[in-house]
Amino acid sequence: MCSFTNTKQQHRWIDNAKLKLLKLVMKFLKLVRGHIGLDGKEGDDGSGGIADEDLELPFVEFLEKQRLPPKIKSIILYAITFTDYDQDGGEACKKLMKTKEGIESIALYSSSIGRFPNAMGAFIYPMYGQGELPQAFCRCAAVKDALYVLRMPVVSLLMDEQNKLCKGVRLTSGQEILSGQLVMNPSFAVQNSGSHMQSAQEGLNYLNLLGKVARGVCKTNCSASVQLELSNVLLVFPPRSLHSEQLASIRALQLSSNVSVCPQGYFVVYLSTLCDDAILGKECLHAAINALFGLSSSETSTSSNNGDPEPKPTLLWSFVYVQEISQASCDAAVCSCPSPDGNLDYRDILEMTKKLYHSMYPDEEFFPESAASVNAEDDGALSD
Template structure:
């Protein structure tokens, strides 16, 4: 038995040196950001992952790898699949934490450019956005041109939306920042009231109000829901979200709208930051599980990790993947880890991945779709968001489309019911269901659902306790703003005197690259 163990351990490389300023376990986006920021600051960094690929909970994987992803993390449950994977299944790269996009004016895009990570990833534009209204998909008019082109809006609705957007534009100013130049600005007291009440004061019709709330500012919950609304958006937050949306349109010349998506999937983002860290001297070792934490007997703080190879690595600071569970550890070590996790769960998000044979909108390839609260059924308390992607972002073979869906939920059953309602609204599961209403009311063929996977993911917040930090899981948002802000706070809790990615010569002129592929 001892010989077998020694033989197994000898298969792993010996890591030299055996002590680092920072040890990071897991290559998810927050972990990769922390590793890169520390490496840029001159820290010695060891970055480990038990998997053979980068990304952890933020990775993009083949269909065949999904079962092992779900089995390896206690964060996933209620997994169900439908249909058979296409014969060309090796050509798919599926985001575990979809749907996810980046605003062109997103702080994450700014960081990609500032850090130089934009050199390691390419993006494609999202072609357009649709909202589910009155049983059909309608375009989201997010610009002056879009409003005038939209045949689903009447003249009065177009005029009201133009008037509202002008009010917002005057408030935020030409530079796209809240506050503007003061001319025609929104009253201070109005900024503190619920955004839905402010929209009512503007006498906006229900459809325009829904577009602004759920397809432009991306409110999560039913803003008209009273006590059932878990998060009520204030006007100030709504205006800031519109400012971000507006500043994103036209930032990059080859981006059609406000959103971009990384070629080869969202898993490319953590890889890009890992490459930045490696350039600055961070050491990377994949396929290297951590089996336990090492504890300093005097101060009862974590001082390192024991690897599956048997090697012990010392470090004054540890960052762990939120899926990590201590194995075979002494009771005080287990208590340290449980202390991080005891109150970290924030809720659940129901996620779905679908593969279909044609676009939900024939003339568009990459589309963002929003199902506002209660648009699918009366108990739908949160928006369902969906993202359709085509082969031109290299996540599926030609002739196929991948559609991601998600909705926040407290109850797994209700969350999955909402996803299934959205899936049924978009796709047919057999040739007998052949049509749905288009945005002009005419029947159009529904895409056929070839394969789907629906599952529940627990949302866990970040935590930091002396020498041991745990990163956040993917959240229920459409973008990475909250993840980035949380990661910055973690970094400053570890290194209060260090700047998070200071300006460097490497990032000069990075924006000239355009951040998008042709």
């Protein structure tokens, strides 16, 4: 009887702790929602915005002011706002997120939930993989009379001797294509002579490099999620959670056959982390791979919901590599588009692309809305 009473009291204490934690989280979300919706103005419900001085604080300090526990704070920092570097590292942190940036990221996360009926969370992924994005651009450009030449590499640039500007390219077939502007893949650079191109291995323009990102691709036949019914899952390992020298978050995006990126019954997991050193970046990814997968079906994990060991998904195949991150650049000869970065979304790369476009065409609007698309939206609204 005494044992039963103690257990009941313990459950009551746990329930009270959960209720207190829930109140703190709800209070924080109400504060964020009030700031997002009211732009810092007092609302009818008494909720207001976040003070300007708090917006300039490091976001981790602002979360501490809200008395959020470490676990909830870590979830907000690394799984919702997608902070890269260790925010508790003080001056050692390579990039400290300010409260204003954190609130903007939470606003994006909040506005993304429930946008599509078949999406469980705030994150969606294109069918058939990200390769469909340039496919969509190709079709969009074709409508505007763009010309695509496939399987025909460019061997050199055509330069105007008088003004030293690029006027076109020469293909391997010997054909010359003239153009007023030229945008190249960031993995190629122009030699000092301005007439030939060279690959990244032969000489990339390192003045435009922003850092490195280590990437991994894994194939498995079982979900890496604790909830096995979840097929498309994003897993985040906060800084220093797997490796003593892990300075940045490691993200693992698991995709299944329902987005048409692999055969039925299999899963593809993409891993990435920012790094300064290629060797260390690969070591951190291998630590994440070892935490998620086993090399054989007999290997087990030490953590589960009920404390019993559970089998890890078997790693069927994996590959790890490092990419240089370069920013967009444009000079009198040729422009270079930005390289893929370490983010899961396209906010930064789209912003760099817009800046590159406006540097090339300062008087033009970036992807102006056409009358046809406006009419299509109106027709869709009427049909609903």
